[in-house]
Structures are given as C-alpha cells and as structure tokens.
Amino acid sequence: MAHLQFVDELVREYLLFRGFTSTVKAFESDLKSDKDKGFRVDKIVDQVLHFINVSDLNGLKEYWTHLDNLVFAKLEVHVQPGVRKIEYSLYKLYLVIAAQSTGGVRNEKVAEFFAKMLPELQGQSEWRDWYMLPYITKPEENPSFSLYFTRGWQDSVIVSLHNLLATVFQCMPQPTLTSYESDAALVKRLQEEISSLKGKSQPANDKVSPSGHQSRLAQYSERLSGPLPLIDDFSAIPAEHLDCGLREAKGLRGLLRQMGGSPVMNRKAGRSQSQN
Structure with a gap:
C-alpha cells in the first residue's frame, strides 16, 4: 500500500487549498502517531x-x-x-x-x-x-x-x-479515493492501446477493433465520473487486463496456502451493501 503516502499528500494539498489549516495540523499530528505506519x-x-x-x-x-x-x-x-x-x-x-x-x-x-x-x-x-x-x-x-x-x-x-x-x-477493501490512481492508469493504458491500433488493419475476428476499445473506454470513464461508488464490474475492461489480474490472484492464493489458510476478508457482503 505504498500509494497511501501519495493519497495522504493529496488530502493535505486539498485541505490547504480549502484553507482548513486547523484540520491540516490535526491530520499531520495523526500521521505522526499513526500506529498503522501507512500500512507499510x-x-x-x-x-x-x-x-x-x-x-x-x-x-x-x-x-x-x-x-x-x-x-x-x-x-x-x-x-x-x-x-x-x-x-x-x-x-x-x-x-x-x-x-x-x-x-x-x-x-x-x-x-x-x-x-x-x-x-x-x-x-x-x-x-x-x-x-x-x-x-x-x-x-x-x-x-x-x-x-x-x-x-x-x-x-x-x-x-x-x-x-x-x-x-x-x-x-483489505480500500476506500474509493485510493483506487483513483490505478483507475487513471488503466484509462491511460486503454487510450494508448487505442492510439496504437488506429490506422492498422486487423482481421475481423482477430482482435477487438479500436471502436470496441473506445466503447469500453467510454463505459469505464462513465463509471469513474459517475456519482455512484465504483463496483466490481469488469465488463468494460479488456480481457488481457483480466488475465493479468487472474495471474496475480493465483500468486496471492499460493502465498495464502503457505500460511495454512486464506485470510481473505468477507468482501462479498461489503459489495452487496454498497450496491444496495
């Protein structure tokens, strides 16, 4: 969770921008006595x-x-x-x-x-x-x-x-704020993918067309900009990104097996509550 330090800086910058100086002092005081060590x-x-x-x-x-x-x-x-x-x-x-x-x-x-x-x-x-x-x-x-x-x-x-x-x-389930950096990186990768595919001819059933990527990018952008919280809906993400995530998940499960258990939090209940 090294990205939490970046999020802390964003929060501090926002508070200063809003002129919440007393809140900034309280925030910095809490950071100094943070027992969680930024989850490091x-x-x-x-x-x-x-x-x-x-x-x-x-x-x-x-x-x-x-x-x-x-x-x-x-x-x-x-x-x-x-x-x-x-x-x-x-x-x-x-x-x-x-x-x-x-x-x-x-x-x-x-x-x-x-x-x-x-x-x-x-x-x-x-x-x-x-x-x-x-x-x-x-x-x-x-x-x-x-x-x-x-x-x-x-x-x-x-x-x-x-x-x-x-x-x-x-x-651990993370707050929405901490996921924006990864979401923005995903959108950037999709945009670069679209740019690289433009002007190239492809077989009909070989790869997803640029318009297909644009449609998925539009869907995902709507999820980022919409008022509702992000949910685990991967319909707008290309299959190659899902394959990468599955490989990472398998590696994590291997680590869990070494520990003799699967210390996974009950996130399904959390998702159902957020959707309701």
Missing part, C-alpha cells in the same frame, strides 16, 4: 521487533491488540487459529530474546511475562514446558527449548508475520 509491512514488523528487543511486553500486547482490532478480527473464522499461532510465536520470541540476555533485568522480564500472561496462557498445552524457562540455566541447550534459540526459527517467525500482514493488506 516493513515498518510494522520493525515496530513489533522493537517491543520484543527492549522487552516491552505492555507495548507488544497493546500494539498487537491494535492490529487485531483493525485487521485480524475481521478475517474469516477458519484463519483465526493461524493468526493466534503467529501471535504466540511472537511471545515465545519475546521470551527467547529476554532469556538470551546476561543482565538480571532481562531475566526478570521472563518472570514478569509469566506473571502477566498466566491468565491468558494457563491451560494451553503448548505453553506447559515454557513455565520452566525461568529456572533453566542454559535453555538454549535444553531439548525443550533448543529449537527456539536457533536463528532459523526466529527468522521464520518474522517471515510469517511479514507474509501475514502483506497478504491481509492486499485483501
């Missing part, structure tokens, strides 16, 4: 790792709760166990980083973690062995914990979090 996956992952590296359990829990309420809670039910697995893996990474420190302060953080998280984790079989962690001198050599102290496991947790966020953000 790398920035969000960095923020999560910061809380882990400094042993800030409260910060980690509050930030994850924010992401949960904003995004994860809206995912389909069958995906929720996978999200919880990544959340608990982050907590285990938190304990590993704290246990690796030679300072007494960090070791106290391990005990503090279990004191605060006991009501939430109590009774879960996967955490049974972890309650011994504060009392083990060299947990990295213990068969129950040695895997979690390897670089491979730690990197896999970070990659899983990155893939989860990237996939979810791609599937």
Whole structure:
C-alpha cells in the first residue's frame, strides 16, 4: 500500500487549498502517531521487533491488540487459529530474546511475562514446558527449548508475520479515493492501446477493433465520473487486463496456502451493501 503516502499528500494539498489549516495540523499530528505506519509491512514488523528487543511486553500486547482490532478480527473464522499461532510465536520470541540476555533485568522480564500472561496462557498445552524457562540455566541447550534459540526459527517467525500482514493488506477493501490512481492508469493504458491500433488493419475476428476499445473506454470513464461508488464490474475492461489480474490472484492464493489458510476478508457482503 505504498500509494497511501501519495493519497495522504493529496488530502493535505486539498485541505490547504480549502484553507482548513486547523484540520491540516490535526491530520499531520495523526500521521505522526499513526500506529498503522501507512500500512507499510516493513515498518510494522520493525515496530513489533522493537517491543520484543527492549522487552516491552505492555507495548507488544497493546500494539498487537491494535492490529487485531483493525485487521485480524475481521478475517474469516477458519484463519483465526493461524493468526493466534503467529501471535504466540511472537511471545515465545519475546521470551527467547529476554532469556538470551546476561543482565538480571532481562531475566526478570521472563518472570514478569509469566506473571502477566498466566491468565491468558494457563491451560494451553503448548505453553506447559515454557513455565520452566525461568529456572533453566542454559535453555538454549535444553531439548525443550533448543529449537527456539536457533536463528532459523526466529527468522521464520518474522517471515510469517511479514507474509501475514502483506497478504491481509492486499485483501483489505480500500476506500474509493485510493483506487483513483490505478483507475487513471488503466484509462491511460486503454487510450494508448487505442492510439496504437488506429490506422492498422486487423482481421475481423482477430482482435477487438479500436471502436470496441473506445466503447469500453467510454463505459469505464462513465463509471469513474459517475456519482455512484465504483463496483466490481469488469465488463468494460479488456480481457488481457483480466488475465493479468487472474495471474496475480493465483500468486496471492499460493502465498495464502503457505500460511495454512486464506485470510481473505468477507468482501462479498461489503459489495452487496454498497450496491444496495
């Protein structure tokens, strides 16, 4: 969602044009404290790792709760166990980083973690062995914990979090304003296509005629300029653009399968509501 930064600039420019200076100040203040980091996956992952590296359990829990309420809670039910697995893996990474420190302060953080998280984790079989962690001198050599102290496991947790966020953000329904740039680019491509086809003779049933492209371009332009919100109607878009989109969708589905689920939001209900 890198284009969101461009949209932010458009909003700021419009507010200044209208003379809404107090609104601009409030808008810029919100941007500075933006927990979503403009939906930039790398920035969000960095923020999560910061809380882990400094042993800030409260910060980690509050930030994850924010992401949960904003995004994860809206995912389909069958995906929720996978999200919880990544959340608990982050907590285990938190304990590993704290246990690796030679300072007494960090070791106290391990005990503090279990004191605060006991009501939430109590009774879960996967955490049974972890309650011994504060009392083990060299947990990295213990068969129950040695895997979690390897670089491979730690990197896999970070990659899983990155893939989860990237996939979810791609599937999130976006406001109409953020789609205008891509819509304008599509119209421009269609116009260039029409120009390249002008003056060229084509077999009757080989390719769509320039007039056919013009008709589709006119239909799509009406959708962009009309008062109604854009809907998922691809009748005005050439087949080659749909083929490209299908290839991208297949690649996304492959990523979802790697995550053990399909964290796709229930956008059908959203579409039916917008059409009504």
